[in-house]
Amino acid sequence: MSNLSVVKLHPTLTNFVRPSPHSTFSPSAIDSWLACAYRKNAIVGIPETSSWYAEEGTLAHSICEAMFALLYYDFPFSSKLQMEMIAWDKLNGHKSPTSHMLECARAYVEVIVYWLNNTHDLGNILWFGLERGIPIFPEEGCFGTGDCIIVGTSGCAVIDFKFGKGHKVQADTLQLKAYAAGIARHLIDIPADYKFITVIFQPRVQPGALEYTWTLPEMNQFLGEIWKSIQQSKEEGLSPVEGRHCYWCPARKPKDPAQMCGAIKEKPMKLVAEDFAGFMSAMQSPVDYVGAPNRKRDEAIMKLIALKPMIDDVVKNGLEEFMMRLDDGEVIPGAVITTTFGNRSYNGTEAEIFELLRTKFPMVTEPSTVVPSKPKLKSITEIEREYKIDLTSICIKKGTKTVDILDDKMRTVLGEMANYGKMLNNGQGQGE
Secondary structure (H helix, E strand, C coil): CCCCCCCEECHHHHCCCCCCCCCCCCHHHHHHHHHCCCHHHHCCCCCCCCCHHHHHHHHHHHHHHHHHHHHHHCCCCCHHHHHHHHHHHHHHCCCCCHHHHHHHHHHHHHHHHHHHCCHHHHCCEEEEEEEEEEEEEHHHCEEEEEEEEEEECCEEEEEEECCCCCCCCCCCCHHHHHHHHHHHHCEECCCCCCEEEEEEECCCCCCCCEEEEECHHHHHHHHHHHHHHHHHCCCCCCCCCCCHHHHHCCCCCCCCHHHCCHHHHCHHHHHHHCCHHHHHHHHCCCCCCCCCCCHHHHHHHHHHHHHHHHHHHHHHHHHHHHHHHHHCCCCCCCEEEEEEEEEEEECCCHHHHHHHHHHHCCCCCCCEEECCCCEEECCHHHHHHHHCCCCHHHEEEEEEEEEEECHHHHHHHHHHCCCHHHHHHHHHHCCC
16 A cells, blocks of 8 residues: 555544533434434434443443453553442343453453554554544534544554344444544545444354445545435424334334324324225135235235234334323223233242241241251242131232223224135135
8 A cells, every 4th residue: 555645633533522421413323313314303302211231231341441451551440340340240140240241341352452453454553542432523413432443544443342142233334334434534634545444343143353344435425424414404394204213213112102203103094094905805815726826915915024013013002002091091992901910929028028927927937948958938828828827918919911902892893804704714724
């Protein structure tokens, strides 16, 4: 590679401090706001929520940062982080022990060190850092935080660590591309063959890291797309755009139904407008044997299969809404809340139950068995049978609430579908 000039870093990149905790146009949600300019308006007033998985990821990232400081600079873990790890293991160790986080963090450090020594792709290292803010268009509220950024004379690398064990993430995701574009915007005298490399490391999904290389023209084009989308979000009269990106949008399923995005609210109406009677009739179209070609019937089946994810989603959201409304006392014709109670269980910890038995039921002289050397509280039934007493006062029955559609309502709906029963019989008996 022949560099006529040496790339330089703009101080905005090296000294960037996030202007606010949350980005209006966050790279982590870029799939949504690039596809739907209305998203910015849709999520106004919806409070941000967290989850157990988010807390797990936050701790895992903190451990990664501390592990790099330990292995690369010989800095010990802080007392604060050690206490957080101890507390996490006490509460969640059985689900996600920090010992596993430590193993993954060591592997992550190896990935970072590899790229710090990769002079072939990055050249001489000019600057790097962990958990660094990345300004994309910070003046418009578009910025993020990169897990690890390395900028060299020949190329830069954005390394993203994902501790979750969900779906496999590719290295060419829009989120990482946005991080790389933010770096590109704040470099000076960039050589034409400069490399923008995005790296994804998911130790619980796959053993090695994935990487993807972007070019300078691709970065400039993407910056233009981002800018255009941000400006478009300021226009009046925008409408929501429905698509796969809706899944992670806060307006998809807010706690307050009034804040739900219009595109999501319209889904049930779209389903109602579909000609299900026509589908059912087409599916009854006879065939000579199972698998015989029948275009009309095949297209009907494929349409129903294609609709299933949306139907499932609408049903799930509808049941949650019905539950909230019925709980508030509203009457919804054809829908009721049914509470199913499980078996009785002691209402308290083992130590509390021992004390209750001692004070309320002193006749229970041997409330525990020895298994093999540790006392174990006898079951409710065992104690009641042995001492001929009723322990209801110190027990609870946990109830599970469900929304049920009444049989007469279901029969009415099914009866409106063309020859529904015949369709079922037809599907079971073909070709025999």
